Amino acid sequence: MxxxxxxxxxxxxxxxxxxxxxxxxxxxSLAPVPAPPAPVTEVAVSDKANDHGHALIIEWKRSLDDGAGSNAVMLYEIFRSEFPDSAFKMVGSVPLGNERFEDIGTIEKESRDYIPDNTNLYYRVDAVTIDPVVRTSSEVYGPVQSYSNWFHKGRVPVLTAVLIFGALMVYFVSVARKGTELYVRPLAGIAAVDDAIGRATEMGRPILYILGLGTADMISTIASFTILSRVAKQVAEYQTELIVPCYDPIVMTVAQEVVKSSYLDAGHPDNYKEDSVFYITTNQFAYVAAVNGIMLRDLPATNVYMGKFYAESLILAETGAVAGSIQIAGTDEVGQLPFFIVACDYTLIGEELYAASAYLGREPIMLGSLKAQDYAKAAVIVLMILGLLAINVHLNAFIEIFKVVD
Amino acid sequence: MKKTTLIIMAGVTVLFLLSWIIKALALEGMQEDYIKKAFLVTFSAFLTLSILSFLYRDNPFYKFAEHLFVGVSAAFWMSMGFWSTIVGNLIPRLSQNLSVFFKVHYIPGDFNFRFYIPVILGLLLLMRLSRNYGWISRWSLAFIVGTTAGLNFIRYLRSDFIKQISATFVPLLVDWQGTGHFFSNLDLSASGQLVMMLANWTIFLGVMSGIIYFFFSKEHTGMFGRASRFGIWVLMITFGASFGYTVMGRISLLVGRITFLFRDWLGFNI
The missing domain is CATH 4.10.910 (30s ribosomal protein s13; domain 2)
Structure with a gap:
């Protein structure tokens, strides 16, 4: 039976x-209903500091049944409403053992996660057992409001650095503008650019300039534009062919402007060809395939790689080496530098790329900023030594100065 | 095109057609759309081998794969840009009629000028097509480069400057309790006192000499030059380690492709 x-x-x-x-x-339905767990206590909600608003922090003391007993709490569910006694909506949950939740919403009114600023909000935290029906709600906390902050106190070190660096820059730019000669040590890679352009002219072959995969807002791409400007000017003077295949359409647009201006500055605006700077595709390896094809078909005498590069660096540089071109590279992408170093004749390492653009441009703003950077580096060395001393004598106050909150 | 090249191309094409048929016969009964599946596997293998043929030299097969890849990806990004950015994000916020036309969900809301800013900047960028008003496009370019460079300045200063400084604050004498204690408990494991101290000294000296190498407004001579030389050695050793690590990753990619060719295409049980 x-x-x-x-x-x-x-x-x-x-x-x-x-x-x-x-x-x-x-x-x-026949089994006995387990007793609800003990509720969470001391629920407190406050606005999240140092943010743009639309976020609150909910804290509580754990339920006495947190992870223990037959009616053990498995998670805490957090509910929010604009009314003290109704319309509560679950906004998130955290597993047992937690006593904090950040309710971070969006600014978009139409979004589901929208949290209105300067509006009374009410919160409650449910202690939930393995059976979601068996739960205990805390007392409702509220009203509380979220609001935005004008100042991010955790970023004072950044502000200080900006002010010091800005002051140094203004000073050195003004010094450079007054005509004071600012020394920049010669860089082998940059000296080689002139020779490489001359070689291309003698051989009657084009110069291939690759701006990398960076977008127009990346610092390395901006530095690359300056170097391109110098290369294009010299190319215009020597009446050599220049090929600039681009990965990003905006970069292409800027590069076209740069090359056009350089031809104008060199006094040969008629020699500028719109087609010399062209777009290929915004797909990494498709772009590489196309550039490799150009390298083997057009056989450029010189390949210049300046900008942001990723996994394609070795493929490009290796093909260029096979094609017998002189290769000059420069990038601030640390992971790709080894490939350029092994496959190119000259490589500008990291910040040398920025220095090269200042060295070539010889503009007061760039030279001044380079000088300011050098002073910033000197400050880093001094701070490093002070920091080491501080940590070795347990002077934590000094170390705390450099703590940046995201 | 040479006659030999044409013969080779025809031969390879026939070979791959045969491969397609054989693959389809092998998949028959195992999968519903076996003809399509067989075509995809065979075509993938053909394209893989076409790209790899570049190792020999430039050839029509590589050219075909290259042009196909470039064409497809350019078209893909063009359509993605249009359908996801303009149709997907912009139109639902601008116009109900256009939303209906493009069959996207209209997001009702008050008039918000900030959605029109990208439209205006985009249109200004298109002014490049005009011979007389092409200069107007520079306004958009200036906006893009200027705003993002300004934003990045703060970001880099935070992550690459301030945080990096504090990351170099490391104890040079880790858990130091005297010379006797140090030698009596000499431990060569990665978490041992000696190795930790060596690591921290490497960070200190490596970072300092590396920074010295990147000084541009002073000649690298004398003591400064020696520190700079040490810095470049540190950089080169780091690059060497990075090179080896990445090459290992590339080898695994090659293994993946070879596995595809032998297992998925040729049917070897590997």
């Missing part, structure tokens, strides 16, 4: 689960 009852129960469970109308755990 017992077996018949078990079989009957199983059939019933299966049937009800399939049609989805009856709760599959029929036997549960």
């Amino acid at each position: 017992r077996y018949i009852l078990i079989i009957f129960s199983l059939i019933l469970i299966t049937f009800s689960a399939v049609i989805g109308q009856v709760d599959p755990v029929v036997t549960d």
Whole structure:
């Protein structure tokens, strides 16, 4: 008889689960309902500091049944409403053991995660057992409001650095503008650019200039534009062919402007060809495939790689080496520098790329900024030594100065 | 095109057609759309081998794969830009009629001028097509370069400057309890006192000499030059380690492709 009852129960469970109308755990209705867990206490909600608003922090003291006992709390669910006693909506949950939740919303009114600023909000935290029905709600906390901050106190070190660096820059730019000669040590890679352009002219072959995969807002791409300007000017003077295949359409547009201006400055605006700077595609390896094809078909005498490069660096540089071109590279992408170093004749390492653009441009702003950077580096060395001394004598106050909150 | 090249091209094409048929026969009964599946596997193998043929030299197969890849990806990004950015994000915020036309969900809301800013800047950028008013496009370019460079300045200063300074604050004498204790508990494991101290000294000296190498307004001579030389050695050793690590990653990519060719295409059980 017992077996018949078990079989009957199983059939019933299966049937009800399939049609989805009856709760599959029929036997549960006969089991005793577990006691609800102890509620969370001391719920406190406050605005999230140092942000643009639309975010609050909810803190509480754990339930006494947190992860313990037969009615153990498995998670905490956080609810929010604009009314103290109704319309609560779950905004998130955290597993047992937690006593904090950040309710970070969006600024977009139409978004589901929108949290209005300067509006009364109410919160409650539910302690939930393994059976989601068995739960205990905390007392409702509120009203509380979120608001935006004008000042991010955690970023004072950044502000200080900006002010010091800005002051240094203004000073050195003004010094450079007055005509004072600012020394920049020669860079082998840059000296080689002139030779490489001369070689291309003698051989009657083009110069291939690759701006990398960076977008127009990246510092390395901006530095590359300056070097391109110098290369294009010299190319215009020597009447050599220049090829600039681009990965990004905006970069292409800027590069066209740069090359056009350089031809104008060189006094050969008529020699500028719109087609010399062209777009290929915004797909990394498709771009590489196309540039490799150019390298082997047009056989440029010189390949210049300046800008942001990723996994394509070695593929490009290796193909260029196979094609017998002189290669000069420069990037601030540390992971790709080894490939350029092994496959290119000259490589500008990291900041040398920025220095090269200042060295070539010889503009007061760039030279002044380079000088300011050198002073910033000297400051870094001094701070490093002070920091080392501080940490070795446990002077934590000094170390805390450099703590930046994101 | 040479006659030999044409013969080779025809031969390879026939070979791959045969491969398609054989693959389809092998998949028949195992999959519903076996002809399509067989074509995709065979064509993928053909394109893989076409790209790899570049190792020999430039050839028509590589050219075909290259042009296909460039064409497809350029078209893909063009359509993605239009359908996801303009149709997907902009139009639902600008116009109900256009939303209906493009069959996208209109997001009702008050008039918001900030959604028109990218439209205006985009249109200004298109002025490049005009011979007389092409200069107007520079306004958009200036906006893009200027704003993002300004934003990046703060970001880099935070992550690459301030945080890096504090990351070099490391104890040079880790857990130091005297010379006797140090030698009696000499441990060469990665978490041992000696190795930790060596690591921290490497960070200190490496960072300092590396920074000295990147001084541009002073000649690298004398003591300064020696420190700079040490800095470039540190950089080169780091690059060497990075090179080896990345080459290992590339080898695994090659293994993935070879596995595809032998297992998925040729059907070897590897």
